[in-house]
Amino acid sequence: MAGMKQSELAKRADISPSYLNLIEHNRRRIGGKLLVDIAHALGVEPGSLTEGAETALLTTLREAASGADMPEAEFARVEEFAGRFPGWAGLLADTQRKVEALQGSVEALTDRLTHDPHLAASLHEMLSTVTAIRSAASILVEPGDIEPEWQRRFNRNIYEDSARLADTSRSLAQYLEEADSDASETNAPQDELDAVFQRYGFHLPALETREADVDAVTETLGQDLSQAARWLLRRVLVRYRSDARKMPLGACADVVAVSGHDPFAFAERFDYDLTSAMRRLAHLPEDILPDAVGLAICDGSGVTTFRKPLPEFPLPRLGAGCALWPLYRALARPMMVHVDVMEQSARAAARHRGIAISQPIGPVRPHEDVLFESHMLIVPEPKRDTAEPIRQVGLTCRICPHASCTARREPSIMVTS
Secondary structure, three states: OOOOOHHHHHHHOOOOHHHHHHHHOOOOOOOHHHHHHHHHHHOOOHHHHOOOHHHHHHHHHHHHHHHOOOOHHHHOOHHHHHHHOHHHHHHHHHHHHHHHHHHHHHHHHHHHHHHOHHHHHHHHHHHHHHHHHHHHHHHHOOOOOOOHHHHHHHHHHHHHHHHHHHHHHHHHHHHHHOOOOHHHHOOOHHHHHHHHHHHOOOOOHHHOOOOOOHHHHHHHHOOOOOHHHHHHHHHHHHHHHHHHHHOOHHHHHHHHHHHOOOHHHHHHHHOOOHHHHHHHHHOOOOOOOOOOOEEEEEOOOOOEEEEEOEOOEOOOOOOOOOOOOHHHHHHHOOOOOEEEEEEEOOEEEEEEEEEEEEEEEOOOOOOOOOEEEEEEEEEEEOOOOOOOOEEEEOOOHHHOOOOOOOOOOOOOOOOOO
16 A cells, blocks of 8 residues: 555664565564564554454464365355454464464474484484493393393493493484574585575575676675585576566566566567576566465476475475475476465465476487476465365474375374274
């Protein structure tokens, strides 16, 4: 209503656009000074911003009901429930938010446990040491006499192993305490690459001009990166510059104004392949494409090589995600467009449309296999009644509650039904 862009409001309120986006999607609460600052930036009374509290409460209750597969007749009575029992409704909404926060923590910890080499090595060392101590102790408590020399040897082993266990535990505790530091968050080249794009919102103005120098931009953005991460960064930036030259920002804005985030319209307008259109959409600034889209790219082995997650559709940091995503199905049927409306198991209230295609990369030579790469554009989908099938998917098998899924490749740590 104020005609103000999200980025401008975030600047006036002295917060990041991504944090403001979380606030607008009821993912963060505000109050106190921040509420006053936002109200002042919009030129309204702070009280007018709290009038949407009832709407937020109803939205949270609907999310809880969606995840529980509540009958439609009961689902329609959510407003009656909130009106008759406001205290219970508030309690249920708070519980739902806590559940979502815990699910996010489980996903993050599981992802880290799977891919953090230092953490995995430390846990392996601890388990091995505990097993050694238990073995020596079980021998000492067995009936019968043990020769003094062997008894001293077992006692010495227990002492040395327990000392090593204590050192490993202290080291692991210190490492986990530093989990929020930048150093611990970027323990792999792909993590470092992700951090760069997250920092700049996936849009790099320095590459939007025809005179853009990829090497100079790589040097600027990759000052604190490892050599492997700089190599990955340069490869992505070369593609970014190529896509930007094919599809200039001004022309992109014109297409968005008419067709929104439709990758097919982009491909037709600029006469380029669909994957280029997907990448270009993922790198557009929010003043051109206000509703952000996500993007996942994987190679022929299924390993993710580029990721732009959405708040309601996270992507695994390394390795493969849910095998039911169209991203991987596209690898089996190259050059065919695969489209699914998806609900992630841990986020039943949010729907996303996945548009995926697998295309050849590199030169095509006689008598040689063609290498393929798969792209999946992730577009938020309004939740409405539709005859289109909804595919229930997960993030990764380890934290997916669908025990009977035929695509499962490992047991889940979540409670299954």
